Amino acid sequence: MRTIRALIQKEFKQIFRNKIILRLIIMLPVVQLIILIYAANNDIKNxxxxxxxxxxxxxxxxxxxxxxxxxxxxxxxxxxxxxxxxxxxxxxxxxxxxxxxxxxxxxxxxxxxxxxxxxxxxxxxxxxxxxxxxxxxxxxxxxxxxxxxxxQGKIEVPKQINVTNSNWFNPLLDYKSLMLPGVLAILITIMGILLSALNIVREKEMGTIEQLNVTPVTKLQFIIGKLFPFMVVGLFQLTLGLCVAVFLYNLEIQGSIVLLYGVVTVYLFSVLGIGFLISTISDNQVQAMFVMLFFMIIFILLSGLFTSADSMPVWAQGINTINPTYYLVDIIRLVVLKGSTLFDIRKQMTAILIIGLVVNAVVIQSYKKVV
Amino acid sequence: MEASIKTENLTKCFGSFTAVNNITFKVDKGEIFGFLGANGAGKTTAMRMLCGLLHPTSGKASVAGFDVFTQREQIKKNIGYMSQKFSLYEDLTIKENINFFGTIYGLSNTKIKEKTEQLLIRLNLMEEANSLVASLPLGWKQKLSFSLALIHDPKIVFLDEPTGGVDPITRRQFWELIYETADSGTTVFVTTHYMDEAEYCNRVSIMVDGKIEAIDTPDNLKKLFDASTMDEVFYLLARGASTQE
Structure with a gap:
């Protein structure tokens, strides 16, 4: 327990001392939410x-x-x-x-x-x-x-059925309401994978990981020591993002905030795992960057943020069954806009949890203290 | 005297390349053992196997009485390791590094405090205690690194080219630290390129192409090869090597 605490403390100190990362953590959610929401607008005018x-x-x-x-x-x-x-x-x-x-x-x-x-x-x-x-x-x-x-009503005009729509859950068909929760999901994904993948690779490059490998620190302690700080960072970004959504865009969160945090915590568990996995197969930060981009672009494009995931071809929907981002975009929209409960989103939650468990099991298997 | 490190036909192959070829040797407790060899001779590979960082391909070895195949975790509690590349956390302060590694080795808080003070006084780093490690000159970093490898009072400390790139004065001071350590009963296993440093060792082994070609005290080796310095001994042995730089 003391070991894990020492590892976590160390990680936080490093995060706070890295001025660029620190700025990125704070600025990224705010700036991206402001820019992306306006740019990725599907309303067509003029x-x-x-x-x-x-x-x-x-x-x-x-x-x-x-x-x-x-x-x-x-x-x-x-x-x-x-x-x-x-x-x-x-x-x-x-x-x-x-x-x-x-x-x-x-x-x-x-x-x-x-x-x-x-x-x-x-x-x-x-x-x-x-x-x-x-x-x-x-x-x-x-x-x-x-x-x-x-x-003047004398000639009989063919009778028409007059269809009226009522738009549930997003009554004004406001595109922002649809984009905001989705962009929030993407943000958490990007930062999660980025921080975790680069962090461990950096320890490899610096040689500090070898120094840890000759100590009695176990694999599990090491991974928890990495997971926890980045989870906190991810939840902090969620908080920042929600503040922007609520105070700047007047988004009303219909569902439970506690549920939202719960969902994101489980989600972070799985994406951080993916980040760790990338770091175990990469020798340096450049490699890690490329592998990460490869996965991230697929995750994000297929996530259903920009286009409806339901109308994607069968093979793409097949990929989506193992795409955690797809589930998160869906869940955040459901909880924020529709007010869904844990029971309503149980399928997506189970999927994310399973992905997380599998990925992290592979991480523990493949992270070797001894070569 | 009891053996600190004992190997018997220890071998490591990477594919078809044999990096360490059937090495057999013994290091006694409290000894300063110099592990010499040209670049690529297999020193680091051998050392990494003894530290539990690398699986041996075959042979037998025990470190501090524990088997390198089956008792790796016990070995790690009993050894200190200082790698070729400086590997403390540069973005933490000296004090934070001491605290971190102390805690990881399971030292109590009071013990860490005591050790921190000792260490800072010994290295004369009192004033730099709260500055980032990144800001220290290389020589100081190396001394700090060495002291941290000793924080948990290990039975054996492995030093992989600890004085590479360090000025002669700091090298001298470094060797004084090594002597102090050995005097207190810790076995020192050190690899080096500098043949003058080899003279400071109690015993040395010289590795060529993955094999140990000679092992004895520096004086005996010089007599055996009819040489006046260790430098000459090294030349005579390493000349036949195929994997020189």
Missing amino acids: ISMGVVDLDRSSTSQKIISKLQASSYFILNDFSTSKKQGIRMLEKGKTDILIEIPHSFEKDIYNNEHPRVAITVNAINSTVAILAASYAGNILGGFAAEYAFSVT
Whole structure:
């Protein structure tokens, strides 16, 4: 027990004396939460729009002003021919082209099918799909209104089923609410793996690990002496992150904070283990860095932070069964946004715990005091 | 006299390369034993096996009465080790390093306090007690490192090229520390490149290509090889080596 305490004290002293690491521990959560949340925003606004109005009627004018009035589109180009409009799209001056044909207004009055063409720059498919669907919605709404006002209700407009949504757990569809808990999870992952992997490799490089290996310190004592301080650091970062989320973004934490800390503690146990594993197979910090990046990028991209993990191919979902970050992103979102209880997240928790136990068992097996 | 270290045909192979080849020797209690050899002759490998850092491939060896195959943990409680590379925590102060290693070896707090004082006085480091180890000159670091290897009063202390890169005055002081240690009954097992240091040892062995080619007191060796200094003896023996730098 005294040995473990001495190891832990030593570790904390080293952390506090390493000014760069100390700054990183404090600055990273704050800065990343502030920058990443705004940058990784999926709400699409200010789409540059081009219009080709061949009809030049009062109806086409109404449609254009309706599109302009929404916050999604900015009218950047008003072309006189489709050819010119397409050229603007090709040049990248506009991202969406709305084309209103010659006979548009006439078609409406003659009860033909009036048509409007929407052409979208689909290099970024997410933007394209959203832009087209925003435009489609606005036009659809316009058509319904217009039909009613023109006929004054005399002509029977085809009955439509009016669908209303209510968005549970994130009522304002605020993208930040979705990103915040996820980014928090990523932060804890990065710092956990980084600190643990580099720390042990550094002891290897300095030769201090050999000095420890000739002492009666056991493997288990050594690993606990490393696990505990980094767990504390990880929980400290969680606290810092939660403060930013609550005070800066007014995020309401629906679930139990105690549960959140419990989950992260178990999670840290498994990612720190992964860090230790990386350090046992690396001889120097550069190697450790590369191995770490390899794993971290896979963990983070597959975690479901940026894209939905449910719509990933089967093989990717297969990888996710052993990806602790995937479970944590899920759990933090559930607990923070939905207020899930331990019972609700028991499956993910069990998975993280099993990963942690397996990884740490391998660490104890592969960390050799004797070669 | 009882043997502190005893090996019999101790061998270590790395793949097809035999780093230590059937070495057999005995070191007595309280002796200063010089373990000489060129770079790559297998000194460090042999020493690491005796310290329980490396599995021997074959042969027998006991250190402080414990077997290197089966009683490694007991050996570790009874030996001190100072590696070639300085390996104290540079980002801890002198006092913190003493405390840390003292605790790890299971010394009581009062004992650590007593040892700290002794050590600081002996090395004349009273004023630097609270400064970071990184800020010390190399010679002081080496002396500190040596003293820390002795903090738990081990029966044997292993020193791997302890005076590499150290100035002549500090080397001299270092050897005084070694003598004091041996006088108090601790066996000193030391590897070195400096042949003048070999003269300070009670007995030396000279390793060439993984084998011990000669083992005796410096005087006897000089007589045997008809040489005036240990330097000459070393040249005569090491000339035939295949793994010289």
